[in-house]
Every structure is written in C-alpha cells, then in structure tokens.
Amino acid sequence: MLEMLLAGFVSIFTFKSMSLITLGTLLGIIFGLIPGLTATMAVAICLPITYGMHPIEGMALLMGLYIGGVSGGLIPAILLKIPGTPSCISTTFDGYPMAQKGEAGKALSWSIIVSFIGGILSIIVLILIAPPLAKLAVKFGPYEYFAIAIFSLTLIASLAGDSLVKGILSGFFGVGFSLVGFAPIDAYPRFTFGFDELDGGFNLLPVLIGLFAVSEILLAAESKYKSKKQNHSFSISGYGIPLKEFFGQTWNMIRSSAIGIAIGILPGIGGGTANIIAYVAAKNQSKYPEKFGTGIPDGIVASESSNNSATGGALVPLISLGIPGDTVTAMLLGGLMLHGLQPGPLLFQTAGDVVYGIFASLIVANVVMVIFLYAGMKWFVKCLSVPQHILLPIITALCVVGAYGVNNRVFDVGALLFFGILGYIMMKFNFSVIPLVLGFILGPIAETNLRRGLMLSQGDFTPFLTEPIAAGFLLVTVFSVAMKVWKSRKQRKAATDAIDM
Amino acid sequence: MVKKYGDIYASLFLMISAVVLYISTFSIKMLTVSKIGSAFAPQLVAIGIFIFSGILLRNSLKELKNKDTKENSNAQEGDNPQINYACLLGSVALMIVYLLLLNSVGFLIMTTGYIVLQISLLADKSERNILKFFIIAVISSVAIYYIFRSIFHVMLPSGILG
Amino acid sequence: MRKFIRHILTGSMVLALSVVAFGCSGGGQETTSPTPNEKPKQNTTAEAPATPSPADDYPNKPIEVVVPAGAGGDTDRNSRVLAKYMEKELGQSLVISNVGGAGGTLGSKKVLDAKPDGYTVLAFHNSMLLNSILGLSDYSFADFEMAGIGILDQGNGFLVNKNSQFQNIKDLVEYAKQNPKKVSIATEVGGFTHLQLLALQEAAGIELNIVDVGGAADKIKALLGEQIDIVPTQLGLVTSYLQSGDFRAIGVLSEERLPELPDVPTFKEQGIDIVFDKFYFWAFPPETPKEIVNKFSQAMEKVVNNEDFKKEAKGFVITPLYMNPEKASEHLTTTASGYQKLYEGLDMKK
Secondary structure (H helix, E strand, C coil): CHHHHHHHHHHHCCHHHHHHHHHHHHHHHHHHHCCCCCHHHHHHHHHHHHCCCCHHHHHHHHHHHHHHHHHHCHHHHHHHCCCCCHHHCCHHHHHHHHHHHHHHHHHHHHHHHHHHHHHHHHHHHHHHHHHHHHHHHCCCCHHHHHHHHHHHHHCHHHHCCCCHHHHHHHHHHHHHHHCCEECCCCCCEECCCCCHHHHHCCCHHHHHHHHHHHHHHHHHHHHCCCCHHHCCCCCCCCCCCCHHHHHHCHHHHHHHHHHHHHHHHCCCCCHHHHHHHHHHHHHHCCCCHHHCCCCCHHHHHHHHHHHHHHHHHHHHHHHHHCCCCCHHHHHHHHHHHHCCCCCCCCHHHHHHHHHHHHHHHHHHHHHHHHHHHHHHHHHHHHHHCCCHHHHHHHHHHHHHHHHHHHHCCCHHHHHHHHHHHHHHHHHHCCCCCHHHHHHHHHHHHHHHHHHHHHHHHCCCCHHHHHCHHHHHHHHHHHHHHHHHHHHHHHHHHHHHHHHHC | CHHHHHHHHHHHHHHHHHHHHHHHHHHCCCCCCCCCCCCHHHHHHHHHHHHHHHHHHHHHHHHHHHHHHHCCCCCCCCCCCCCCHHHHHHHHHHHHHHHHHHHHHCHHHHHHHHHHHHHHHHCCHHHCCHHHHHHHHHHHHHHHHHHHHHHCCCCCCCHHHC | CHHHHHHHHHHHHHHHHHHHHHHHCCCCCCCCCCCCCCCCCCCCCCCCCCCCCCCCCCCCCCEEEEECCCCCCHHHHHHHHHHHHHHHHHCCCEEEEECCCHHHHHHHHHHHCCCCCCCEEEEECCHHHHHHHCCCCCCCHHHCEEEEEEEEECCEEEEEECCCCCCCHHHHHHHHHHCCCCCEEEECCCCHHHHHHHHHHHHHCCCCEEEECCCHHHHHHHHHCCCCCEEEEEHHHHHHHHHHCCEEEEEECCCCCCCCCCCCCECHHHCCCCCCCEEEEEEECCCCCHHHHHHHHHHHHHHHCCHHHHHHHHHCCCEEEEECHHHHHHHHHHHHHHHHHHHHHCCCCC
C-alpha cells in the first residue's frame, strides 16, 4: 500500500496537478471565507472544467476546493463571529471571544494547526481502514439515524447558555422551521400557505447566515456603534503557541477528530453537526466547563479539528462504496462518474491510481491550506479591520449573493432577511440562536428516519429500541440527560442554599 | 422594560402561537397509512413549545415576585443602552426594499444603492462622506456582480440592465 | 525579507486567482452585455434568414440547466453528460444547477417562471408526469416548450443483495404470495419507482412492504447494509456492484434484455408483463421563441448521434435516442395518459 501511495504522490507531482491543487485550495478558502458561499458551491462551479482533464488532475483540483472550502470558514468565525460555513459554527463560540481579548493571532493559529491535524488524521484513517469502516457505516439504518438525531438534539442542553428552557424552546423553533415545505415521504405541503416558493422549505444556508450575520448588522444598527474606536485592531503579534499548551490539547484533538471522522462517514450528516457535537463533548469532558465560551483554545480545537476531519470521513463511504457522505462528496460522485469512474468496491482495482492520487492530493491540499492561511493572516485581519459601518453592509451584500447562489432564487434572500430579523428579536429576548440551528439541521433527520423506520417495521416501535446501535445511542442519550438534570438540580440547590444563608 | 417583562411577553406569545400551530395541523391530511403521518412532527413541536413556554412563564413570574420582594435593591445598572430605533428600523426597511426590488431592478443597482444607504445609516455624523461611500458601494457591487456572474456563473439578477 | 515574501505571495495569489477565474469561465468568451432577446417575435418559421431571428446569435452566454434532483444520482449524471457534449455543439458553457426537492417540482417551477430567452432549460424525466398526476404540481410538461428527448433509459431493474434468497422474479413472487407484506422494497413515495412497484404488485398479485428509503445513493446504502430486501434502481449506477457480485439484478423492466447486461432477464420473460422506460427530456419556459428551441434541439440531435457520447452512454447503461419537439410531446402525452390510467386503477395510498 505504501508503494501505491508513493505512486500517488508521484502522479500528482506534475506542475499542472500541483498548480491545480494550489489554485483549488485558494479558491476554496475564498469560498469558505465568504459567509454564504460554501465548498459545495465551489465544487459545483468547477466541476465542468475538470471534464477535459485527466481524472487525477480533475480530482486534485476538487480536493483542493474541498479542503480550502471547509477551512476558510474559520476566518470570519473568529474575526466576525459569523461562521463562513455551517461547519464553523462552534468556532465562533470561543474563537471570537479570544479575538476580542486581543488574541486573534493565537485563535487563528490554533484553528489552522488543528484543522490541519484533523484533516491529516482523517486522511490516514481513510487510507488505512476505509473499507471496513464503510461496511460498518452501511449498517446504520433509519433506527440508528433516528437515535443519533435524538442524541444530538439533547446536546442543546449543553449549549443553551443561561436558560435551559429558552434553549429548548429555541431548539423547537428550529425543528418547527425545518418542517416548512413538502413533508418527507408523502410530500404533503406543510405550512406553505399556498406559496410555491415555500414548497422546498428553508435552506440551511440563508437560515444560518441570516441568524448570525444579518442579525449582527441589525445589532450594529441599533447601537449605531456610538464609540468610533470600536474598530477591532486585531493584534496578530504572538501567534505562536507554546508547546506545552499545544500538547495539553492532544486528547481533545484526538477525540474531536474521531467524532468528526465518525460523523463524516455517516452519509447525510456532515461537518455542520460534527463541530457542534465535538464542542459539546469537549465541554462536558473538560475540567473547567464554565470557561468554555470565554475564549479558551479547547473550544477552537474541538470545533476545527472535527470539521476538517469530517472531510476525510465523508470520503470513506464515497470511495469505498460510491455513497456520498455529504453534499460536497455528492458532487464528487457525479464528477467521478463523468470521468468514467464508478466509485464502489471495484474502484481500487479499476482505478487505483486515481484513488491514490486523490489521497495524495488531499495531503498536499492540507499543507497548501496551512501555508495560505498563515500567509494571508495579516491580510485577512487588515481587511476586516475596515470600519464596521463600511464592512457590515458589504458583508450583507456578499451574504445576499451567497443566499441567492443556493438555488438561484430571490426567495432565499428573503429567507435570509427573515431569519436575520428573527435572530435579532431572539437575541433581544435573550434566546440563544444556536439551538435553533441545531434543531433545524436535526429535525428533518429525526422525522424522516422515524417515519422511514416505521415503514420498515410496519408501524412497530420496537426496533427503534432493540436494534443494538440504536439502543446504544438512546441509552447514552437518556443517561446524559439524566446527568444534566441531576447536575442542575444540585447547582440550583447549592445556589438557593447559599442565598438562604 | 424588556428585561423585566420580556420573558413574560415572550412566553405568552409563544403559548398562543403553539395553540394556533397545533390547530393548523388538523388540516394536514394523512397520505400514508402509518400511524405517524405528516401531522405528527408539527403537533409534537406545538406541544413542546406550549409546555416549555409555560415553564418559562412560570419561572419568570416567580422571578418577578422575587425581584419585587427584593425591591430592586441594585440600581438599574444603566438599563438598556439606548436603542437607536431610527437606525434600526431604517436598516430593516432598507433591506426589505432591497429584497423586493432585487429581481426587477437588478443586483448591480440595488446593491450599490443598498450599500451606500446602509453605510450612511450606520456611520457616525462625523464620518459622513457620501462621495466616499458611493465610490465604495459602486466598486464593491460591480466587483461582486461581475466576478460572480462571469467567473462563477452565479446568475445574479440583471434586472433592468439586461 | 519577510515583507518581500509577503508581496510575492500576494502577487502570486492574485495571479493564480485570475488564472483559475479564466479557467472557471469554461472557456467561453461570454459577454454580459444585454442580449437583444427582450421582446422575441413569435416567428414560427424555423429558418428565415431574411429577417433577423432571435436565434441568430444564440447562444452568446452560458445557459443554465436546471436539474430538479440532487447531485450524484442518475438524473444529475445523465443531464451532465448530455450537457458536456452540448457545450461543444453550442459553443457556450452549460451550467448545471441542482434544484432538488419536492419530487422535482421546485426545479420545474423555477424553469416555468424563468425568462423565456433560451438561457434557462429544464432537464427532467417521466417523474414530471407523475407530479401533475399526483397533484404535487398544478402544471405539466405541456406548459413548457419541449426541446426534445435525448436519452432513453431502459436500464431500470430490481436489485437484491448477494445474500438474498431470491434468484429471480419467480422466487420473489412465490415468496411474496405466501408472505404478504414481508418482503421490503425501497422507493421514494410518489416517485417513478413507486409507480413501478404498484404495477408489479398488481400484475403479480402480491403485497410488498413499501418503504421510503430516499434517493439513489440511499437505496444503494440500504441494500449494502441489508436493511431492505429489494431495491429498484437504474442499473447503470451499480455496474461495479454487479461485477463484484455484491448485488444481483433479478430483473430489468425493459422490452428485451439489455446488450450491456445480457445476463439479466427481463420481467416480461419471467412472466410479469410490465415495461417501464425513462425518457430524459429538456424543456424551455413557455413562450421561448421557437427558433431558439429548434436550434437547441438540433444541437441535441447532433449530440445523440455523436460516437463518443454513445460510448459514454453505454457505460451508464442508457441509450441515446433523439426525438424532436413534436414527437417528444406526443410521446410524453401518450405516456402520461398511460400513467393516469394506471394510477386510477391502483390505490396509490398503499
């Protein structure tokens, strides 16, 4: 296998391939950077140009786009509190506060390094144990997916911030909004009020960008940034990371990458969910959970390593079985097919050189990503130190482009605006927006799989509870919820005791 | 004002909405045979919102009582930083107009207009330099428009320009 | 020194970006100047060299192809392959836009409402007929300007996992007769495959457990994981599985055995007389000028007869077949009434 990998490297060390990877990564980063534009879009746009190329070269370009696109999102997440892509949502939790503390450089450094590590780890897994992992992944059916969705939904409890009740309500909103449109399975139109545009429901992107970015603008508008000196002069100085701190995060990195890989492997769930789960896991297993959200490396490490490791994870089912792990890999599937390659069990035999070329490209792309992000740091920060009153409107315009680009409809821009206003209102009433996003993503997964599972079992609920993997997840869910309730009871008791004293 | 009674308003509003939501699910037809049809999830959500906003209501009423008995000992901590309603509502109105005319007038013109106006809204009086804003707006709109249309094939609405 | 490196990096980034940018423009020298197609005259004569026709400089910018399905499935793949060759014929890039969801109605609606200037076209198949029959949409193919049919897909068949007890359709029918609702079969409720299943149940007198599993890729995954007994799908999507032996095709819904897969018996020869073909058509928004539609259609014809295209199609187990706008509309109308009769004779609720 090592020879094949080396052969793979050799095959991409042509000037053309290397430039393609480089350019692809750069373009991907730019797409990830702009809120509303995603890696999926980048791949979709560049797919046709790869037709005229040799498959290995075409794949090299697409891998660059993939890695760049997933990584680029961390920049606005840290510097603006706006996730560039759904996979960077939890980077905003600690990345932004860190930047606010004047440690933007450090935050960026952490993200970049950890993204690289997560990516490389997932590639190693991909190369070594893709086939058996993929075989395991197909064992996950509707019962299992439902259990995972429920489990992930309960993580809302850990993200709710001050008010658990409000967090749960926010989660319900999210699920509620996800219900708009044609229902899964029977395609019955729900909550469309006769508007054809609503048939498809809301797309995650305008929802996400609206809630995070547009609401920021409204917040800026309301306070009108009285203090002119609000310009965040991000200091990049000292973006080195002390080795001791770095090694202190090793376990976090490994665990978060593992979570990312696992979630990436499961088709239908991707980086967007992975980073949130990894963050919550890190918080719950940490010795100082209360510090999460104030700008500690742990949060960034968890988020960024998991979202990049999800890329390798998503490629596992694609390459071994021809089943895409997320939206980008779905495009890649189309791309592979149009190059005459059939992803599936025989891909290694019929086009092994392409497969190893892909692996090699991924590794190179990760390296290129690191180089570009580091080199560009000063430039990014400079760009974003433009006064808020100029920066925010331009960002809005870009968000509009991103929203429009989802389906080439103005409706999505309307959705953007709607959710922006909603996000603003929610913030005013002290409701956290994150559970909404989580509910929105997970609601459909839960509902669809619940109904599919019932179709399979013909109305019988038992398999949901007895299928081993599903049961396992449900047990973990029940356990963690119980722990949480117990803990908060203890806390409240201690608080009231303290007051009574 | 929002801080004190905000939760109460919110929870009441939500409880009512939840009821409305639930009632609306009665019109959802069952197209499949399984017990759980398309009405299930919305009903579940409605019930959930109702229950939890109920809890929220109870909690906030309790807190309100506590606060009253403590007689607001702490001073109002510089209550709400004044909300600049003019700017806020102006921005919202601006966005709505932008949205409505986007398809008909086209991305280029509308975005230029939007950026100029939004910057002006957000900017401090001292920084107001309409010419500078206009130039920025034009350059960014044009750049975005052409890059995305020609290079990335994202067909932004051309409106009256084509 | 550092500053120097920074400058070099920025310079090369800008350069690199512009290179990629030109690359991504698909090699077409499109201008974004307004096209003179604002008020197309309704010329019904195909060629009228005397009067300038709206089709004269068509196309002069990229064309958006709306595919009402997700990326990676057979609709997407077939549209992309046709688009690949159309680009060469028309000299402009064809940009694929996946507008999936709601049974394909979102994508169809988008094209229905689009500007009839020839730069938006829908790439879809028989499911559109079903959409109107099932009430998912209040328009049908007749509302569009048909450009023609380019691909015939006869490769729809039933797959089982290699560990399955069924060797052919006979086994399946026998077992199902004795065990109603025990055999699970995957589909998308209300879609093309659903209709196939209902027809099968009717023709064979059996009752199967119909389960929604999702799209093409989801079905493959479910079959691999042995979560479902039978998966109806396009055989071209799974040729490597058939070769590796992981899957077995127990029947194909074509008139005769497919040349690409000669070992797979048809349903017909196994005693079940049902045949389902899928036609892939391309259609323009209503009121698109006929000259433009015809020009596009002629390009389609050339592509269908292109040797390279034929070769690629073979690999996907699809057949290049051209039908001009009139014939295509006729064919769709006949098929639609066939579906309507079938639907009325069945209880779709099951």
